[in-house]
Amino acid sequence: MALEKFEGWTFYQPCPIPDDIQSVLAVNEQPSCAFKTIRDAAVFTNYRLIIRDSQGLTGKKVEMYSIPYSSINMWSTENAGKMLDINAELELWTRAGHFKINIGPKIDIRALDQLISNCVFQ
Numbered sequence: 600m601a602l603e604k605f606e607g608w609t610f611y612q613p614c615p616i617p618d619d620i621q622s623v624l625a626v627n628e629q630p631s632c633a634f635k636t637i638r639d640a641a642v643f644t645n646y647r648l649i650i651r652d653s654q655g656l657t658g659k660k661v662e663m664y665s666i667p668y669s670s671i672n673m674w675s676t677e678n679a680g681k682m683l684d685i686n687a688e689l690e691l692w693t694r695a696g697h698f699k700i701n702i703g704p705k706i707d708i709r710a711l712d713q714l715i716s717n718c719v720f721q
Contacts, residue, residue: 608650608698609686610634610641612705617642617651623663632714634706641700643714645721668718670694676712679704689715 614635620642624630633642639651639661650664673692679685679702686701687708702708 608636609701609703610636610706611703614640620649620651623649643718645718666691666693666695666698671715671719674715674719676708678708
């Protein structure tokens with residue numbers, strides 16, 4: 600897996616949970632919230648973060664990445680600055696590597712930090 604694909608990902612704003620996410624959920628796994636990405640969505644469940652990546656011109660080819668909370672060793676959040684720095688940042692250090700995700704101004708970074716805390720420590 601090429602982890603560099605995650606450099607530059609941006610979660611823009613909350614969005615509805617995609618209908619087709621049910622087909623990839625484990626028994627007793629429940630989606631809790633979703634965020635719009637450039638062409639698709641990132642979904643937080645009670646077990647993991649799922650990032651959907653529509654590909655190609657039509658977007659019919661979909662690649663899904665799964666980051667189980669149990670693999671997260673450490674994370675950091677950074678709130679946005681003022682004028683030129685409009686995005687916050689979420690960084691995840693996992694057994695698979697380091698992921699850096701930009702968080703748009705329509706998302707409360709501290710609420711996202713609390714969501715990850717609740718999921719990792721459950």
